[in-house]
Amino acid sequence: MIEWIESVLALTLQVGTVYLLASLGEIYAERSGILNLGLEGIMIMGAASSFIFTLAYGHLAAITVSIIVGVLMSLILALMAVYMRLNQTVAGLALTMLGLGLSGFLASPEVRKVILLALNPSLPEKFLAIQEAPKLPEIPVPTLSEIPVIGCFFRQNALVYFSYAAAPLMWFILFKTRPGLSLRSVGENPAAADAMGVSVFKVRCVATMVSGGFAGLAGAYLFLGFQPFWQEGLTAGKGFIALSLVILSTWNPLRALLGAYLFGGVEVIQYRLQLFGLGALSPYLLAMLPYLVAIAALVAVSIGSVRKRIGAPASLGIPYSREE
Amino acid sequence: MPLKIETRLGRIRIERRIGYSKLYSISMTLFSLALAFLVISMILASLGLDTIQAFLVIFGIFVKPSLLLESVKQSIPICLAALGLSIAFKMNFWNIGAEGQIYMGMIASTGIVLLHEYYGLFHAWAVMPLMLLASFLLGGAWCLIAGALKARLGVNEILPTLMLNYVAILVVEFLVHGPWRDPKGYGFPLSTPFPKYAKLNLVLGEPAYTGLLLSTLGAAAVFFLLEYTRPGFEIKVVGQNPSVARYAGIKVRRTILLGSFLSGGLAGIGGLSIVSGIIGRLRPGASPGYGYTAIIVAALAGLNPWLVMAASIFFGGLLTAGGVLQMSMGIPKAAVQMIQAVIFLMILVGEFVKRYRIVFEKPRASAS
Amino acid sequence: MERLVELRGIVKRFPGVAANDGVDFELRCGEVHALLGENGAGKTTLVNILYGLYKPDEGEIYVRGRKVELKSPKDAISLGIGMVHQNFKLVESHTVLENIILGLKEDGLKIDFERHRGRIIKLAEKYGWRIDPGARIWQLSAGEKQQVELLKILYRGAEILILDEPTSVLTHQETRRLFEALRRMAREGKGIIFITHKLNEVMEVSDRVTVMRKGRVIITKETRETTKAELANYMIGRPVVFSQRKVSAQPGATVLKIVDLKVSGDRGYPAVNGVSLEVERGEILGIAGVSGNGQVELAEAIAGLRKPLAGRILLNGADVTGMDAGRMIEFGVAYIPPEGNKLGIVPEFRVVDNLFLKAYRYPPYSNKLLLNWGKMLEKARELVKEFGVVTPSVFSKARSLSGGNIQRLILARELSGIVGGTPRLIVATYPTKGLDVGAAEFVHDLLLRYKEMGSGIIFISEDLEELLLLSDRIAVMSGGRIRGVLTRGEADAEKIGLLMSEAAPQAG
DSSP: OOHHHHHHHHHHHHHHHHHHHHHHHHHHHHHHTTTTTTTHHHHHHHHHHHHHHOOOOOHHHHHHHHHHHOOOOOHHHIIIIIISSHHHHHHHHHHHHHHHHHHHHSSSHHHHHHHHHHHHHTTGGGGGGOBBOOOOOOEEOOOOOOOOOOOOOGEEEEEHHHHHHHHHHHHHHHHHHHHHHHHHHHHOOOOHHHTTTTOOEEEEEEEHHHHHHHHHHHHHHHIIIIIBBBTTTTTTHHHHHHHHHHTTTTOOOHHHHHHHHHHHHHHHHHHHHHHHTTGOOOOHHHTTTHHHHHHHHHHHHHHHHHHHHSSSSSTOOOEEEEEO | OOOOOTTTTTEEEEOOOOOHHHHHHHHHHHHHHHHHHHHHHHHHHHHOHHHHHHHHHHHTTTHHHHHHHHHHHHHOOOOOOOHHHHHHTTTTTTOOOOOHHHHHHHHHHHHHHHHIIIISSOHHHHHHHHHHHHHHHHHHHHHHHHHHHIIOOOSSSSHHHHHHHHHHHHHHHHHHHHTOOOTTTTTOOOEEEEEEOGSSSSSTOHHHHHHHHHHHHHHHHHHHHHHHHHHHHHHHHHHHHHHHHHHTTOOOOHHHHHHHHHHHHHHHHHHHIIIIIIIISSSTTTTSHHHHHHHHHHHHHTTTTHHHHHHHHHHHHHHHHHHHHHHHHHTHHHHHHHHHHHHHHHHHHHHHHHHHHEEEEEOOOOOO | OEEEEEEEEEEOOOOOEEEEEEEEEEETTTTTEEEEEOOSSSSHHHHHHHHTTTOEEEEEEEEETTEEOOOSSHHHHHTTEEESSSSOOOOOOHHHHHHHHHHHHSSOBBHHHHHHHHHHHHHHHTTTOOOOTTSSSGGGGGHHHHHHHHHHHHHHTEEEEEEEEETTTOOHHHHHHHHHHHHHHHHOOEEEEEEEEEEEHHHOOOOOEEEEEEEEEEEEGGGGOOOOOHHHHHHHOOOOOOOOOOOOOOOOOEEEEEEEEEEEEETTEEEEEEEEEEEEOOOOOESSOTTSSSHHHHHHHHTTTTOOOEEEEEEETOOOTTOOHHHHHHHHHHOOSSSSSTTTOTTTTTTTHHHTTGGGSTTTTTTTSSBHHHHHHHHHHHHHHTTTOOOTTTTSSGSOOHHHHHHHHHHHHHHHTTTTTTTTTEEEEEEETOOOOOHHHHHHHHHHHHTTTTTEEEEESSSSHHHHHHHHHEEEEEETTTEEETTTTTTOOOHHHHHHHHTTOOOO
């Protein structure tokens, strides 16, 4: 039994980390007033680039490149949403479509081969056609990883450990530091921030880039740390679920930590139910669970927010311009 | 001013245009399309692909009659879904769920066919009208879920409509793997092939023509709804400003319910056009993202029903070109998705150029 | 006396208008300098330029004798310029402390909350203010919010203070307290630019006054060397007759009766807290009070836009409590919303659409389903002529109309009785706010005309002068309650002011 719990918990952590990494960055973007609906597309670009670069240069390069790719893609959104004042929903959606299309194109066997050879001409032939890459190694923490049940928290790969540290750190920056205050103010009332000499455009741009970097990292983790087998559209809406998680967490990194594991748990339960006697239920029906839970979470938050007066950042989705 | 770039040559300033002509608007749209193809050719060229050949294939589609007919066929679901989206977007209801609504339309149509095939509940001539009705209702209901959540509980519609896409696709997977699997289909996840009377062959026995009739009727209906009817007026007011709508005594919630239902319903009929006109049965992945393409089409057409029709045919051609590119040049099919996305991005940039003017100012002697 | 600020030949053009057209202005140490002018005279544009929010197209700015270029408020702040905007620029969901230190560079990365706390309390005490740095902005009254705005700039050691219409949201008492604080700041050697369109305030608080009209400076004078009448003349460009309009009230049947009405505000707590009122046929009931004391919520409840929590609304004797806006329109209630350009029209719609925003669903303009554009266009052209809406055609977008014409459009829609004949009840909330004198006079005349035609009118305004001019009775509202009702004979500014401040809203 303990073993079973431990394995469920370990898997929950691993799935949850995808959501956590993606939503941490998104919280920053939304706190600054930018809805990054491109999350899904950035994540899959992160996954695709980590796939290609792992084969060419190994893990470290792959993760670095994924982050860079994420930042670059979010720059497109920043340009369109912040400077061009275009509708953020549409711009984000376009970015998601770009990510889905571009990743499918670049990682397709034909094109991938061209890219891999360009990156590393000495790459052995067998790497040119495979669909998978080496998984990130687990790094058990001595002693701690021996503890029953919760030991699984300390038998994870480096990116999971990073996410443990990132959540509280992102919380601290957001609520206790000067840049965090500026960021929150810009998202609530950009005119007020502008009047006090805070550059709304710079802050929003940086926050969007943070969300892009984290989304790229989330994609890299999804592929390298969880499921190192490439298939088109492998994010399967995880970016959108992360967006719901941001709302569920009421834009708070620490609550996102809890929420991410909750969503991770839901997904793991769905796998496990398939294994356990519930064969009568089609796996396709069970697979709906994460999406339905995400909708339920949105409904719950929206009922709760009326009562508790927690709302989205007041200027979320509204372009800012000084002279209009 | 958001963007004010100081350069050695002077300042670059961005100003809102007070108004612009239709001609300017159209030429800017064409300009952004040209820009999109420039970007695409750069991507293709950088990967060592034969760009000119690829473009010849893409634009050759619209010259060869058989391929043009295929493009028109592909454009039907896109057009119907985009017409639905035009209603939703006019209402400022961000329905990103046309894809799921299309799948629900397919399910409804297939359900009617199976009811007839397995149980013979109604006459053969009644099948097509019932399919139309059922796909409209089920597609509409699927969108109505998000509409009701918004109207009743104030849940933003973007994420629910998106999530329901994935759910709808899984419903289809479930059906064709389970209860609706064709007993004579060697275990493949496919439904029974549709009989003749359940196919779109009313006009000249050709789905493309029948479909064209369907989308023309759809465009006319949407145009009429938005310009000449009370609900259409209400939808537009709600889209502009719900507070003003309430002030005018418009029942905002009811309008949202109606608008979202109509939007999903049209996408549902788009689903029908896929199973009855393009594939002839239900199978997983029956839509290669028509519902997402429809969003681009609606944006490109500026929500004008007639332009939606034209833009759909263009994108239908692009989808058709995808198959040809893969077969003749070995360019992966995902290239089409990428091309669509680049076009989408450039349309948005075009919107910006339309609305704002970029002013170059001469440098001034600065004493500070 | 040392010159703090000097503006020379400032020109700022917006698409279509020159908001500032060659403006010269000067601010000295230790003076309160009033900047007087009507709405749209270019006062706000001028100070926005001085604060680095707008960039002038032409002209030069000198601060303490040095020529400067202000690229953004950041530059202005570093030169010791601070501004309190007309619409408070505060982050409502944040604390007082967070708002005050926003954008400050003196901390390291981590904010030292305790140190700031102590310093803020001390600074506030210096001006006689008591403020809790941990309170959230939305919990504060308008007067306290303004203190936070002032603390924000004083905390940065500003020497040049700009206040844009600072008294428009304050009660009589709060205004007094503000003026005392301003005089004290002037004694400390700071320079204060005080923007207003109220002559009394200019006379009361300023040392010098500059009058602007249509983007130009008309004159700059020592305040004690001028008079109200002279300033009014400069401001409006023609002699003003402070006339009394004599339209006697004809007592009639009760149109509207409100009994113990309670209405919830946006924040959840009751904004209207037990109001009882009556309006008769052909009567104008003025409602005086500082804005934000429940007036808009009261109006919205009558118009059917807010469901009352308790109490009853009777229209011509029929109970209409809780009916929606559509029903109230059919009952003949016309509602002129506050900020008409935002809430009263759809800017992207054509003039004709806006004129029929309510009437489109009634015959003969439509049947159950279809709209009759022919009928609508015909009527729209008539209305545009009748109400003098200046527009190229009824197909022009409402966005392209001027503020005064937008108000005319709204009045045409509401008062012309397209739906149910002459309105029984007109609820006008701040109908002249932001309009120039001519446009405001048009609104006044129109209300009087409908009064004569027998409509009952509720006239909500902050401007005592126009309230006294038009109202048969004046109800004074504060803190969600009616503090007293004065008849035309007994009402004067003194009494109304007293009632207004009787129970000024407190925090929370």
